[in-house]
Amino acid sequence: MHILRKLLIGLAGLALLAGSGVSFRTSRTLLEPVVAGDGVTTVKKLSDYFRGIEGSINDCNVYILEGKEPGGTMVLMGGTHPEEPAGRLAAWIVAENGRMEQGRLILVLSANRSASTVTRLGGAYPPDFDISTTFGSRTFRLGDRWSNPLDQWPDPEVYIHSPSGQHLAYVDIRNLNRCWPGRPDGMLTEKTCYALMELIRQEEADLVIDLHEAELQYPVISTIVAHEKGQELAVLVSMMLTDMEGFKMGMEFSPPNLHGLSHREIGDHSDAVSLLFEAPEPFLDATRGRTTREQLLTGKDEFVVRAGKAGLLFETIDEHGWPIDVRVGRHTSAVLQTMETWSEMQPDRALRCSGVPRYAEVIGRGIGSFLKDPATADPKRMWFE
Amino acid sequence: MTMQPFVTFLYYLLTACTSLLLMANFLKAKEWQRELLYVIVLVPFVLRLLMLK
Numbered sequence: 001m002h003i004l005r006k007l008l009i010g011l012a013g014l015a016l017l018a019g020s021g022v023s024f025r026t027s028r029t030l031l032e033p034v035v036a037g038d039g040v041t042t043v044k045k046l047s048d049y050f051r052g053i054e055g056s057i058n059d060c061n062v063y064i065l066e067g068k069e070p071g072g073t074m075v076l077m078g079g080t081h082p083e084e085p086a087g088r089l090a091a092w093i094v095a096e097n098g099r100m101e102q103g104r105l106i107l108v109l110s111a112n113r114s115a116s117t118v119t120r121l122g123g124a125y126p127p128d129f130d131i132s133t134t135f136g137s138r139t140f141r142l143g144d145r146w147s148n149p150l151d152q153w154p155d156p157e158v159y160i161h162s163p164s165g166q167h168l169a170y171v172d173i174r175n176l177n178r179c180w181p182g183r184p185d186g187m188l189t190e191k192t193c194y195a196l197m198e199l200i201r202q203e204e205a206d207l208v209i210d211l212h213e214a215e216l217q218y219p220v221i222s223t224i225v226a227h228e229k230g231q232e233l234a235v236l237v238s239m240m241l242t243d244m245e246g247f248k249m250g251m252e253f254s255p256p257n258l259h260g261l262s263h264r265e266i267g268d269h270s271d272a273v274s275l276l277f278e279a280p281e282p283f284l285d286a287t288r289g290r291t292t293r294e295q296l297l298t299g300k301d302e303f304v305v306r307a308g309k310a311g312l313l314f315e316t317i318d319e320h321g322w323p324i325d326v327r328v329g330r331h332t333s334a335v336l337q338t339m340e341t342w343s344e345m346q347p348d349r350a351l352r353c354s355g356v357p358r359y360a361e362v363i364g365r366g367i368g369s370f371l372k373d374p375a376t377a378d379p380k381r382m383w384f385e
Numbered sequence: 386m387t388m389q390p391f392v393t394f395l396y397y398l399l400t401a402c403t404s405l406l407l408m409a410n411f412l413k414a415k416e417w418q419r420e421l422l423y424v425i426v427l428v429p430f431v432l433r434l435l436m437l438k
Contacts, residue, residue, distance in 0.1 A: 005417055013424030020428065021437045028437075118438075150436055154396050185387055 027127035028117040028148075030141055032385040034061070034092065034109065035372035039099030039355060041066040043383055046108075049202055050195035052184055057114045057151050058192040061383050062199065063095050063107040065353075071103025072206040072342065072349030075199065075272070076335060078109050079385075080176045080210055080262065082116035082143025085129070085296070086279050086324060087211030089140070090331035093370045094356050102343075103351035106203055110385045111210075112176040112192060114151040116143035129293045131324075133368035135375070142296070147174035152188040162186065164259040172260070177210070180265035197269060205272040206349050207342060210262040211331050213281035216304060216313040223250035224334070225276040227267030234275055236341045237334065245333050245359045247326075277334050279327040280315045287312070297324045329362030397434065404430040 036043065042064040047054035049062075060079075078091030091109045098105065110116055119125035119142055130137040152174050159173040160166070162183050172178035174189050182193030200208055207230075214221040226234035231253065238251040254263040254274075266274035282288060282304045283296045289303045299322030308317050336356060343350035357370055374382060404427060411423035432438040 002415075006412070006420060009417065009420045009424055010411070013428060016424075017428050017431055021432060021435065024432065024438045150433075150438070153393055187387075187389055 023127070027119075027141065028150075030128060030139065032140055033138075033374040033377075034063075034383045034385060035096050035374055035377040036063060036381045036383060037096050037098060037355065037372075039065045039097075040095060040381075046192075046195045046199065049198040050184065050191070052191050053195040056188060056191075057117070057148075058112065058188060058195075060108060060110045060113045061385065063109070063383075065094075065098055065100045065105040065107065067100035067102045067104060067352065069102040069352075072346060072351050073104045073106065073203055074207040074209065074339065074342075074351055075106045075108070075203070075205045077111045077196070077208070077210045077262075078107075079113070079116060079143070080111045081145045081212060082110070082112065082141065083120065083125070083145055083284070084211075084213035084279075084281055085140060085142065086213050086281065086327035086331055087277075089131070089324070089328045089367055090211055090335065093328065093332060093362075093367060094335070094353075096372050097355045097357070097370050098353055099355045101352040101354055103339075103349070104203075105351070105353060106199070106205065108196070108199075111196065112147055112189065113385065114147040114188065115145065115174075115176065116141045116385070118144045118148040118150070120144050121149075123291065125291055126293045126296070129296055131297075131368050131371060132366070133371050133373070135373040137368075138371050138374075145175060146171060147176070147189045149174070161260045162190070166257075166259045168260060175260075177212075177262055178260035180260055180262050181269040197266070200266060200270045200272050205270070206346070207338070207351075208262070208266050208270075208272045208274045209335060209338065210266075210274070210276045211335075212276060212278050213284070213327060214278045215284035215286070216280055216282055216315045216317055217285055217287070217307065219314045220252060221278050221280055221315045222248055222330075223252050223278050225252050225254050225261075225263045225278070227254045227263050227274045228256075229267050230273035230275050233273060233338065233341055233345060236345075237337050240337050240341060241334060245337075247330055247333075247359060249330070249334060275338065277331055279330045280317070280322045281327065282317060282322055299323050299327070323363075325363050325366055326359075328367050329357070329359035332356055332362055333359035400430055400433050404434060
């Protein structure tokens with residue numbers, strides 16, 4: 001009787017192990033297709049810029065859109081924090097639809113690919129989500145803010161940022177937006193930042209934009225965070241977006257003594273102007289209700305609304321929530337507006353892009369309208385994230 | 386060359402040792418509540434050893 005009971009409990013444990021193991025493995029190995037638009041002229045790997053990242057999970061694809069006319073160079077990064085999916089999706093839409101008329105656009109859709117293969121530990125987050133399209137749906141990994149511990153483990157007691165020596169939270173040694181400018185002999189996330197810095201330096205980028213989302217209880221929201229080299233540009237972009245496109249976009253200075261962040265370190269360690277865009281994502285709020293795919297995509301949450309009524313938020317929210325189309329549209333418009341304003345300020349390094357929908361069009365048609373069908377796409381134009 | 390791969394190896398070794406201890410305790414346990422507890426605690430350790438979570 002005793003042995004039979006032990007056997008049954010052991011088998012139940014094995015079933016639990018198998019079920020959860022298959023689920024985690026499926027999520028980690030899910031391939032996300034990218035149907036590169038005609039505007040994508042070259043696809044490289046991040047390791048082309050720094051061999052130290054070759055063969056690692058963070059050796060991501062680098063999509064280059066070369067314009068017909070020479071001009072400036074912009075690097076657009078999605079997936080620094082994959083659990084902020086509007087940034088990744090906005091970059092995805094550019095990869096599948098964008099075409100540079102002048103200048104060069106370099107796209108990274110999974111800046112921290114490792115972080116896209118795990119969800120927040122203990123957070124009961126959904127592993128992925130679907131975007132509805134005319135041909136069915138496309139599935140994307142949700143991901144996390146930090147690199148997967150399977151790829152970088154253990155964490156130190158205290159994370160000492162290089163080269164500043166600033167002490168940061170231990171877990172942030174796996175946070176891509178706390179590891180800039182990176183170290184060639186550091187841990188995976190630091191090496192990834194170093195590789196991205198090499199990309200920026202070797203491609204002589206003029207502008208770098210890092211796309212993010214933020215919880216409504218976080219003060220840095222619905223805004224552009226700008227390195228001092230890009231303050232004038234950011235102010236003009238903020239004014240134009242707020243005035244012309246009907247959504248509020250603020251502008252903030254990158255604090256000089258807060259290290260490891262892209263808006264600070266890229267500007268300090270390269271010739272590029274670095275900007276970081278934030279859109280609102282109630283899914284990340286600590287006061288949210290159930291953490292579901294629906295909540296992620298609709299941005300609706302009665303508890304976050306209640307927090308707003310109690311004056312606890314830095315962004316407004318009502319029963320309409322913050323749908324993913326709105327959040328992605330904010331990003332695409334902000335990127336396009338940045339190119340336009342930059343081109344007015346630097347006509348000899350101009351950037352002109354076509355084919356990418358702006359805020360109103362993304363909301364009107366839905367982001368699914370701008371994703372292509374991998375089943376009917378030319379396999380030579382497909383890559384996987 | 387950093388110490389990181391060596392430290393990671395040590396952590397996996399610790400995880401394997403802890404897993405073995407949990408399995409031994411599971412086999413020695415007399416009450417079903419303890420057996421269940423050891424099995425539940427063991428799952429994340431094995432998932433990490435198998436590089437699944």
